[in-house]
Amino acid sequence: MIRFENLTYIYYRGLPNQCVALDNICLEIKAGEFIGLIGPTGSGKSTLIRHMNGLLKPTVGRVLIELKEVVMKSTRFEVGMVFQYPEDQIFEQTVFKELVFGPRNMNLSESEIKKRIFEILDFVELPSEVLESSPFDLSGGQKRRLAIASVLIMKPKVLVLDEPTVGLDPVGKKSILQKIKQYHEKEKVTVVLASHDIEEIAENVNRIIVLDKARVKMDGSVAEVFSRADELIKIGLDVPKITKVFGKLKQMGYNTKLVYTLAQAQAEFARLLGQRE
Amino acid sequence: MIELKDVNFSYDSVKPVLNNINLQIKCGEFVAVVGANGSGKSTLAKHLNGLLVPASGDVVVIGINTKDATKSLAVKQNVGMVFQNPDNQLVSAIVEEDVAFALENLQVPHAEMKVRVEEILEKLGILECRYRSVEELSGGQKQRVAVAGVLAMRPRFMVLDEPTAMLDPQGRNDVMALLKKLNSECGISILLITHFMEEAALAERLIVLNDGNVILEGAPKQVFGEVELLHKSGLLLPQITRFCAELKLREGWGIVDEDECVVELVKILEGS
Incomplete structure (x- = not known):
C-alpha cells in the first residue's frame, strides 16, 4: 500500500518564484491497483511521482510504502520508475x-x-x-x-510510469501497454500510469486520479471520473471520443449506458440494436 | 511549392532511410505525414528546409535547390521547422526575446521587429505572456512560443515534427486549431508529422511512409480505408473510425468526427 499523508511540495521555497506544486495531497493506493494519473501539464503529476521513490522530499507531510516512510533511497528497489523517454537514460x-x-x-x-x-x-x-x-x-x-x-x-513491487508511450507509433504504443498490463496481472504489482492519452487510460486502468492545480480534483473508477466530462474538459483534459458519441446518443433519448472503451461500445451498440428488434 | 524528385538518403550509406521519394507540397496545402517509428518521417522533414540534403535526387523549394549552399538562408526562411520538444528549440529566457531571435539574425529593423513580434503573439493568443520567463509556461504555451518564433520569419511553409506529442489534450487541441487557422487564414502551407491519427485526419492530404517509401497518399478518408496496410505500417485508425469500420457502415472507415459518427449510428438504430 502507498499512502500520501498531507503531502505538500513547494519548489523554490522562500524565493520570489516560489511555487506550490502539491497542496495537501491525501491518497491511498492499495497493493495491486492499476492507477491512471491524469492532469493538465503543470498540475503536479511528475512531482507526485517523484515522491514515490524519494527523489523528492516532502516539504510537509509524508509518503509511506507498506507503512515505511519513503526516505532517500529506501525504496529504490521496491519502486520501479520509468520516466518520459526512458531510452534517454540508456548509458x-x-x-x-x-x-x-x-x-x-x-x-x-x-x-x-x-x-x-x-x-x-x-x-x-x-x-x-x-x-x-x-x-x-x-x-x-x-x-x-x-x-x-x-x-x-x-x-519492483510498485511500477510507476510517466508517459511511457510518448513518441511511439500507435502499434508500438499498444504493444508497450499490453506488456505493462500483462506484467501487472502476472506479478500482481501496483502500477501507476501517468498519461495524457485518455484512451490509453480508459483501456487499461481500474482507478483514475485527476490532479489539477496541485490538488486531487477527482478520484474514482473509470466510469465515475469519465462521467464528469464537462469538468474534465474545463480543466484541459478530455474523455474518449467514443464516450462523447454515446453521450450524445443518450442526450438524444436513446437508452444507453456511457462507454469508455471500444469493446464496451461494441457491446452496448449491439444491445441497443437488439432492444429495437 | 516544395518538390522532391527521386530523393534518396542514408545516414551511414548502408541502410537507406529514404527510398526514391517523389512528392509535391503545394502552396496553401495542409499535408500530414504518418508512419511508424523509424519509417523516415523526421528525415524527410529535415530535407524540406535543407537541414539534410539528399544523397541523390533533388529537393526544390520555391525554385531553389536545397543543395545550393549559397541560398540556404532563403530556404530556411521560407520553410520554418517546429520540433517535438519546445525546450530544444527555445533559445531565450523571455518569451518576446525568443520570438525576436530569428528577426535579429535577419537584421530586421528594431521598430519593425517590435510590430511583428506583437502581431504574432497576439495572433497566437500569448500576448499576455510576452514578458514572462519561458520556463514558467505550460507545454502548450511553450509550443506556441516555438511556433511564434518560426512565424516571425514569415515563412511560406511550416514543417512540424510531432508538435503535440508532449502536450495535454487542451494543449493539443490549441496547437491543432492554431495550425488550421494559420493554414486557412494566412495561407501558410503546413506539413504535419504526427502519430495521432485524429490529427492526421484533419489534413487535406495524408502521406504514409513505411521503411523510407511512400506507400499511400490521398485524402484521409481514402487512406483510412486501407486498414491492413496501415496496421502493417505500425498505424492504427482512430478509435471511432475503427468502431464505425467494424459496424461496416457505408463509408464507415472515413468517419473521424463524433457528430458524423452519431448521425451514422442513429441511421442504423432507426433502420434507415
Missing part, C-alpha cells in the same frame, strides 16, 4: 550490461541475474541476439522496451 555499451546494472546493484547472484535476463527479454519480446549489441542500434520501439525491461528486471 551502457551493450544491452546485456544495461540489463544487469540494476540487479548487480541489488547484489543478486549472477545465476539469478542470468535467469532474469532471459525471462525479461522473452517478456518484452527482444531477441536474445541483441544482448551483445549496442542499445543504440535498436529501433525506437525496441529501445523503449529495453529501458522498461531494465526496470522490470529488478522486480
Whole structure:
C-alpha cells in the first residue's frame, strides 16, 4: 500500500518564484491497483511521482510504502520508475550490461541475474541476439522496451510510469501497454500510469486520479471520473471520443449506458440494436 | 511549392532511410505525414528546409535547390521547422526575446521587429505572456512560443515534427486549431508529422511512409480505408473510425468526427 499523508511540495521555497506544486495531497493506493494519473501539464503529476521513490522530499507531510516512510533511497528497489523517454537514460555499451546494472546493484547472484535476463527479454519480446549489441542500434520501439525491461528486471513491487508511450507509433504504443498490463496481472504489482492519452487510460486502468492545480480534483473508477466530462474538459483534459458519441446518443433519448472503451461500445451498440428488434 | 524528385538518403550509406521519394507540397496545402517509428518521417522533414540534403535526387523549394549552399538562408526562411520538444528549440529566457531571435539574425529593423513580434503573439493568443520567463509556461504555451518564433520569419511553409506529442489534450487541441487557422487564414502551407491519427485526419492530404517509401497518399478518408496496410505500417485508425469500420457502415472507415459518427449510428438504430 502507498499512502500520501498531507503531502505538500513547494519548489523554490522562500524565493520570489516560489511555487506550490502539491497542496495537501491525501491518497491511498492499495497493493495491486492499476492507477491512471491524469492532469493538465503543470498540475503536479511528475512531482507526485517523484515522491514515490524519494527523489523528492516532502516539504510537509509524508509518503509511506507498506507503512515505511519513503526516505532517500529506501525504496529504490521496491519502486520501479520509468520516466518520459526512458531510452534517454540508456548509458551502457551493450544491452546485456544495461540489463544487469540494476540487479548487480541489488547484489543478486549472477545465476539469478542470468535467469532474469532471459525471462525479461522473452517478456518484452527482444531477441536474445541483441544482448551483445549496442542499445543504440535498436529501433525506437525496441529501445523503449529495453529501458522498461531494465526496470522490470529488478522486480519492483510498485511500477510507476510517466508517459511511457510518448513518441511511439500507435502499434508500438499498444504493444508497450499490453506488456505493462500483462506484467501487472502476472506479478500482481501496483502500477501507476501517468498519461495524457485518455484512451490509453480508459483501456487499461481500474482507478483514475485527476490532479489539477496541485490538488486531487477527482478520484474514482473509470466510469465515475469519465462521467464528469464537462469538468474534465474545463480543466484541459478530455474523455474518449467514443464516450462523447454515446453521450450524445443518450442526450438524444436513446437508452444507453456511457462507454469508455471500444469493446464496451461494441457491446452496448449491439444491445441497443437488439432492444429495437 | 516544395518538390522532391527521386530523393534518396542514408545516414551511414548502408541502410537507406529514404527510398526514391517523389512528392509535391503545394502552396496553401495542409499535408500530414504518418508512419511508424523509424519509417523516415523526421528525415524527410529535415530535407524540406535543407537541414539534410539528399544523397541523390533533388529537393526544390520555391525554385531553389536545397543543395545550393549559397541560398540556404532563403530556404530556411521560407520553410520554418517546429520540433517535438519546445525546450530544444527555445533559445531565450523571455518569451518576446525568443520570438525576436530569428528577426535579429535577419537584421530586421528594431521598430519593425517590435510590430511583428506583437502581431504574432497576439495572433497566437500569448500576448499576455510576452514578458514572462519561458520556463514558467505550460507545454502548450511553450509550443506556441516555438511556433511564434518560426512565424516571425514569415515563412511560406511550416514543417512540424510531432508538435503535440508532449502536450495535454487542451494543449493539443490549441496547437491543432492554431495550425488550421494559420493554414486557412494566412495561407501558410503546413506539413504535419504526427502519430495521432485524429490529427492526421484533419489534413487535406495524408502521406504514409513505411521503411523510407511512400506507400499511400490521398485524402484521409481514402487512406483510412486501407486498414491492413496501415496496421502493417505500425498505424492504427482512430478509435471511432475503427468502431464505425467494424459496424461496416457505408463509408464507415472515413468517419473521424463524433457528430458524423452519431448521425451514422442513429441511421442504423432507426433502420434507415
